[in-house]
Amino acid sequence: MSPTDEPGWAPDPSAARLGDRTLFEGLASFAYLNHAAISPMSREVRRALGAMMDDYARDGVDSFLRWQRQRERLRGRLAALIGAAPAELALLPSTTRTVVDAALSIPWRAGDRVVCFAGEFPTNVTPWQRAAATFGLEVVMLEADSLGGERGLARLAEELSRGARLVAVSAVEFQTGLATPLAEIVRLAHAAGAEVFVDAIQAVGVVPLDVRALGVDYLGCGSHKWLMGAEGAAFLYVRAGAELVPRVAGWLSHEDPTRFLFEPGQLRYDRPFKRDATMLETGAINALGFAALEASVACIEAIGVAAIFEHVQRYHDALEPALIERGFASERHPTLRSGILSLRPPAGTDAAAIARALRERGVACSSPDGRLRFAPHWPNALDEVPRVIDALDACG
Numbered sequence: 001m002s003p004t005d006e007p008g009w010a011p012d013p014s015a016a017r018l019g020d021r022t023l024f025e026g027l028a029s030f031a032y033l034n035h036a037a038i039s040p041m042s043r044e045v046r047r048a049l050g051a052m053m054d055d056y057a058r059d060g061v062d063s064f065l066r067w068q069r070q071r072e073r074l075r076g077r078l079a080a081l082i083g084a085a086p087a088e089l090a091l092l093p094s095t096t097r098t099v100v101d102a103a104l105s106i107p108w109r110a111g112d113r114v115v116c117f118a119g120e121f122p123t124n125v126t127p128w129q130r131a132a133a134t135f136g137l138e139v140v141m142l143e144a145d146s147l148g149g150e151r152g153l154a155r156l157a158e159e160l161s162r163g164a165r166l167v168a169v170s171a172v173e174f175q176t177g178l179a180t181p182l183a184e185i186v187r188l189a190h191a192a193g194a195e196v197f198v199d200a201i202q203a204v205g206v207v208p209l210d211v212r213a214l215g216v217d218y219l220g221c222g223s224h225k226w227l228m229g230a231e232g233a234a235f236l237y238v239r240a241g242a243e244l245v246p247r248v249a250g251w252l253s254h255e256d257p258t259r260f261l262f263e264p265g266q267l268r269y270d271r272p273f274k275r276d277a278t279m280l281e282t283g284a285i286n287a288l289g290f291a292a293l294e295a296s297v298a299c300i301e302a303i304g305v306a307a308i309f310e311h312v313q314r315y316h317d318a319l320e321p322a323l324i325e326r327g328f329a330s331e332r333h334p335t336l337r338s339g340i341l342s343l344r345p346p347a348g349t350d351a352a353a354i355a356r357a358l359r360e361r362g363v364a365c366s367s368p369d370g371r372l373r374f375a376p377h378w379p380n381a382l383d384e385v386p387r388v389i390d391a392l393d394a395c396g
């Protein structure tokens, strides 16, 4: 095989069907409702990983170009999934790293203000705080919970009227499951001259989202939750035209970075930096993670995010009333819905203890910040729900 051949592996999503866990035959829990934490690896993901390992085991460096092409194919798929162009995406190691890189690369001016939200996962706060300390910015904290109502948006508008450079918000809040009103947030931010960074790891793959239609400026998303890939692979969307200062740069950040490997006399340190998001791909990449990601994304693409969203809502519709009957208080918003169904447990009970007891009975769920969080995805069948409720009753 020549090193310029196409990748010998291609995703095969033909066995991916709503409510069917054929691709997850090894899964121990009868109801895996933890896709907001880490997804299990499907047979397709394991097939992609095996194909890459076999290829590198056989050909070493000659495999490199094949899998680089695979990553370009993936970049196209990810771009299509969020309505972006491929050159607007950088493949990076984690959601957190996408925020860190954006926070370091934005052309700040001392005194710029960044609006963040208390209650968010720290991924979308810590890097902005560090950028504030480094570049002399001010971080303003608003309440994430309030974004479900007019009051929260009015509070945001009021804060923006004092001037802001950026609003950093999640597409879906990790503990309540609130899908934040992104279109409204972007509209308010842009009207005030601010850009918007979205942490979308709790949305992409289950909640339809289009960066171009929304007008989002930056978006970061990791693989291992709703995209159903492996840990250590993520992508950052940077709107074409957004200026990035090359503060996070490495050998692959330059134009034509590999030329010196093939032509004599080409080893230089002054090549211009790439001008798009790919500048942030600084060195060797998590090749295995991005092979896994294409396998899982192809399944999501084949079913369709809109169909997955509807399926997951039907699952929540079936589960939620039984929990409310048993004294749980649902945090599900009437319209701003996501893949997460979160409920506060009855007074005097502990969400973490309930989650542990459920796990022993074959139901995998989580308990972030005192809530019981259920996060089904496309392989979960609706007929699991009565058994989930029986398991809950058996917990006592």
Ligand SMILES: Cc1ncc(COP(=O)(O)O)c(C=O)c1O
Residues within 6 Å of the ligand: 093, 094, 095, 096, 097, 121, 123, 124, 170, 172, 173, 174, 199, 201, 202, 222, 223, 234
């Ligand atoms: C909203 C949100 N952002 C970020 C993360 C962390 O992402 P990563 O580990 O890819 O940085 C999580 C969960 O782990 C999360 O729920």
